[in-house]
Amino acid sequence: MLLGQRTIRAAVLASALFGFQTTAVAAVACGPVDHTHAAWSAILGRRVADGRVDYAGLARDGQRELDAYLTMLSGACAADYERWTKDERLAFWINVYNAFTVRLILDHYPIASIRKIGWLPGAAFRTRFIPMPGLKNDAISLDDVEHGTLRRAFREPRIHFALVCAAKSCPPLRGEAYRGADLDRQLNDQARQFLGDPAKNRLDVQGRVAHLSAIFEWFREDFESAGSTLTSYVGRYSGRNLDGYEVRFLDYDWRLNE
Amino acid sequence: MKTFLMLTGLAGVLAFGTACFRLFAPSDPGPAETRIEACAGLSGTALTDCERRHGH
Numbered sequence: 001m002l003l004g005q006r007t008i009r010a011a012v013l014a015s016a017l018f019g020f021q022t023t024a025v026a027a028v029a030c031g032p033v034d035h036t037h038a039a040w041s042a043i044l045g046r047r048v049a050d051g052r053v054d055y056a057g058l059a060r061d062g063q064r065e066l067d068a069y070l071t072m073l074s075g076a077c078a079a080d081y082e083r084w085t086k087d088e089r090l091a092f093w094i095n096v097y098n099a100f101t102v103r104l105i106l107d108h109y110p111i112a113s114i115r116k117i118g119w120l121p122g123a124a125f126r127t128r129f130i131p132m133p134g135l136k137n138d139a140i141s142l143d144d145v146e147h148g149t150l151r152r153a154f155r156e157p158r159i160h161f162a163l164v165c166a167a168k169s170c171p172p173l174r175g176e177a178y179r180g181a182d183l184d185r186q187l188n189d190q191a192r193q194f195l196g197d198p199a200k201n202r203l204d205v206q207g208r209v210a211h212l213s214a215i216f217e218w219f220r221e222d223f224e225s226a227g228s229t230l231t232s233y234v235g236r237y238s239g240r241n242l243d244g245y246e247v248r249f250l251d252y253d254w255r256l257n258e
Numbered sequence: 259m260k261t262f263l264m265l266t267g268l269a270g271v272l273a274f275g276t277a278c279f280r281l282f283a284p285s286d287p288g289p290a291e292t293r294i295e296a297c298a299g300l301s302g303t304a305l306t307d308c309e310r311r312h313g314h
Binding site: 078081082083086089093134135136137138148149150153154 | 295296297298299300301302303304307308311312
């Protein structure tokens with residue numbers, strides 16, 4: 001694989017700082033993707049507890065391992081991708097989003113919030129720092145992964161319980177990688193965990209009010225396009241019938257999820 | 259000195275404008291609405307090649 005770890009780090013730094021596309025996608029050869037994502041699971045298993053990330057520990061002695069995993073992801077090629085199952089593709093893109101988000105944070109650590117990265121609002125999400133030459137012929141941004149790829153091509157609302165944008169109000173970063181073979185179970189589990197965390201979603205049963213994460217406001221159409229109302233979708237994973245509940249959305253806490 | 263400052267200022271404005279342009283440019287529109295499941299998530303020539311391989 002010609003794409004070096006140093007190249008990825010340079011791409012992350014340059015595009016996050018300056019907000020332009022890098023040319024880190026130049027000379028790349030395809031390589032196989034490990035669908036168990038064992039390397040990412042090993043990192044997460046050591047550095048994530050209760051959804052919180054030990055960025056300091058990762059910065060100290062986990063970066064080489066992370067970069068090796070990112071290099072593997074960036075080396076994915078279309079001819080192989082076509083043979084993957086749908087769940088392998090979904091798991092791949094979710095892991096791309098989460099792992100490159102961690103890389104971005106590490107390159108600016110210590111930092112109070114992902115929103116402090118870059119000069120302009122939303123720079124962290126819009127800068128194209130993820131080399132993906134084989135599948136996209138280009139470098140892509142976190143927004144490209146979330147909106148341009150996952151939401152658009154897969155139409156699976158449970159991704160919103162798995163994508164972690166490094167903020168406290170995000171869903172918890174899972175202590176293992178997503179894997180195609182286990183994806184349905186993992187996404188259901190994430191949905192229940194996210195909805196069961198009173199810091200992120202609360203039900204006032206007496207007052208019949210559902211205080212929901214802003215994620216449900218931002219992506220309401222995704223949840224409703226799954227053939228249900230927002231309350232019926234939430235009810236499915238919170239184990240409660242929410243018909244007739246008033247919905248209010250909570251403020252989003254963008255402080256770092258450490 | 260004045261010329262130097264003007265040129266430096268112009269270069270700064272140009273660099274800032276370029277950065278803003280890249281940031282506010284539309285993101286990758288993502289894959290077209292391909293009906294071929296095997297190609298879902300691909301973009302650019304990777305998508306075109308995939309669709310060709312699958313008979314479209």
